[in-house]
Amino acid sequence: MAAVPKPALARALLQQCMSARLQVKPPEHGAEAEWVEIQRGLVIYICFFKGADEDLVPKIVNMLLSVKLSESESGEYVSVLDLPGDVLIIPQATLGGKLKGKKMQYHANIEKEKGLELYSQFVTLCEKELSASTRCAEAGVRVKHGTYGNRQVLKLDTNGPYTHLIEF
Amino acid sequence: MAAVPKPALARALLQQCMSARLQVKPPEHGAEAEWVEIQRGLVIYICFFKGADEDLVPKIVNMLLSVKLSESESGEYVSVLDLPGDVLIIPQATLGGKLKGKKMQYHANIEKEKGLELYSQFVTLCEKELSASTRCAEAGVRVKHGTYGNRQVLKLDTNGPYTHLIEF
Numbered sequence: 001m002a003a004v005p006k007p008a009l010a011r012a013l014l015q016q017c018m019s020a021r022l023q024v025k026p027p028e029h030g031a032e033a034e035w036v037e038i039q040r041g042l043v044i045y046i047c048f049f050k051g052a053d054e055d056l057v058p059k060i061v062n063m064l065l066s067v068k069l070s071e072s073e074s075g076e077y078v079s080v081l082d083l084p085g086d087v088l089i090i091p092q093a094t095l096g097g098k099l100k101g102k103k104m105q106y107h108a109n110i111e112k113e114k115g116l117e118l119y120s121q122f123v124t125l126c127e128k129e130l131s132a133s134t135r136c137a138e139a140g141v142r143v144k145h146g147t148y149g150n151r152q153v154l155k156l157d158t159n160g161p162y163t164h165l166i167e168f
Numbered sequence: 169m170a171a172v173p174k175p176a177l178a179r180a181l182l183q184q185c186m187s188a189r190l191q192v193k194p195p196e197h198g199a200e201a202e203w204v205e206i207q208r209g210l211v212i213y214i215c216f217f218k219g220a221d222e223d224l225v226p227k228i229v230n231m232l233l234s235v236k237l238s239e240s241e242s243g244e245y246v247s248v249l250d251l252p253g254d255v256l257i258i259p260q261a262t263l264g265g266k267l268k269g270k271k272m273q274y275h276a277n278i279e280k281e282k283g284l285e286l287y288s289q290f291v292t293l294c295e296k297e298l299s300a301s302t303r304c305a306e307a308g309v310r311v312k313h314g315t316y317g318n319r320q321v322l323k324l325d326t327n328g329p330y331t332h333l334i335e336f
Contacts, residue, residue, distance in 0.1 A: 067270050094330050156324040164265050
């Protein structure tokens with residue numbers, strides 16, 4: 001008897017970029033929009049499902065920063081930490097959608113407050129891991145991230161997005 | 169006893185765009201690279217798994233062109249056919265990757281020749297469906313697509329990618 005797979009607790013989508021620009025504050029009251037920007041590196045779209053908790057966050061961060069998907073100058077695939085490259089984190093609740101008829105439903109997505117909590121921990125831990133890497137610190141690579149709950153206005157420039165899906 | 173889900177035969181990733189530009193021929197022998205471009209519409213990344221066949225293609229095309237994920241002027245979600253919007257199709261074998269240690273394996277991906285065959289049918293059917301829609305024809309919307317087996321050099325401009333995953 002084959003085992004029934006456990007439902008996923010989080011879904012991450014990875015795309016490689018040459019540069020990426022994300023709006024973190026929409027234009028309002030006459031003020032211009034605010035953006036963050038990264039250069040060559042990794043774009044991480046992240047979505048948490050119901051049942052995800054704090055213990056899961058280090059596991060995800062460790063995996064996403066160490067999986068060998070970034071193409072080095074020599075054409076070898078290395079981790080974003082070893083590239084070293086910038087990281088842009090984008091909260092993307094739509095990734096949790098499940099098709100029902102011709103519409104998407106998001107019943108498995110985590111509650112908004114809990115999702116914000118996990119997202120914040122995720123961002124903080126990514127920042128910590130990159131700043132703990134001597135190679136990243138010397139190269140001056142950056143972690144940037146989107147604002148949870150906002151529209152994620154994104155401009156992406158790739159040399160091939162080399163899109164990967166990882167579930168936890 | 170819960171049913172064991174059948175393995176997926178195809179995986180599609182959808183992102184909404186304001187415009188997108190994809191290289192379809194790399195620069196070589198002194199000739200410049202060739203690109204295709206779409207304006208507002210849908211970017212479809214597609215990956216076929218082993219076991220996928222011709223019968224699956226119309227089902228996928230019908231679903232992707234009719235699922236209501238495109239934001240209309242009035243803020244309602246409609247299909248890309250009803251928007252109406254352009255479509256950019258990108259073959260993306262990496263989407264079929266499965267994590268093994270810190271590397272990705274692609275054992276479930278379809279054989280290259282068969283994949284090219286299904287991809288070509290997929291593109292042709294999308295073109296046919298859009299040209300059969302009076303609304304799309306009147307609006308002059310376009311279907312563009314990447315070259316199977318090439319590096320998919322992509323530039324994407326979004327008002328929120330609103331990323332969705334659909335498996336078949």
